[in-house]
Amino acid sequence: MIERTLSIIKPDATSRAITGKVNAMIEEKGLKIVAQKLIRLTAVQAEEFYQEHMGKPFFPNLVEIMTSAPIVVQVLQGENAITEYRKVMGATNPAVAEEGTIRKTFALSIDKNTVHGSDSPESAKREIAFFFSELEIYE
Ligand code: ADP
Ligand code: MG
Numbered sequence: 013m014i015e016r017t018l019s020i021i022k023p024d025a026t027s028r029a030i031t032g033k034v035n036a037m038i039e040e041k042g043l044k045i046v047a048q049k050l051i052r053l054t055a056v057q058a059e060e061f062y063q064e065h066m067g068k069p070f071f072p073n074l075v076e077i078m079t080s081a082p083i084v085v086q087v088l089q090g091e092n093a094i095t096e097y098r099k100v101m102g103a104t105n106p107a108v109a110e111e112g113t114i115r116k117t118f119a120l121s122i123d124k125n126t127v128h129g130s131d132s133p134e135s136a137k138r139e140i141a142f143f144f145s146e147l148e149i150y151e
Pocket of ligand 2: 129
């Protein structure tokens with residue numbers, strides 16, 4: 013099934029100027045970038061986007077990091093894109109991520125882990141709508 017997922021190239025990657033390298037890995041794995049923009053999140057936006065993690069010990073640090081520099085938000089499209097992109101990203105903690113994944117290759121730590129990807133069809137729908145109107149997504 014052709015799906016769409018929401019990807020974020022996080023501040024640790026934009027600040028190291030490796031967004032092109034991350035995009036190259038995404039495209040090499042057959043995921044198509046059908047929408048993309050560079051933005052800077054406010055704390056309120058970051059808190060709302062990551063609302064499922066509100067109250068967890070790492071939440072304040074997560075908001076701090078996600079607002080520390082611009083991010084690239086993108087919609088990826090492809091066969092089983094949600095699950096496929098999670099595989100391309102690798103585990104949340106780069107120390108245990110598989111070889112060849114984005115996080116194994118580029119992440120600095122569990123909190124500066126280079127990319128975000130939606131974890132379910134419901135999250136993908138909410139997260140895509142959070143950043144993009146239907147008109148901004150290439151068919
Ligand atoms: P993922 O991004 O792989 O879906 P989660 O949804 O569990 O992971 O967490 C969201 C983000 O919060 C992670 O990508 C990471 O930036 C941060 N995070 C998660 N767990 C921790 C932790 N134990 N310590 C610090 N930051 C964390
Ligand atoms: Mg998650």
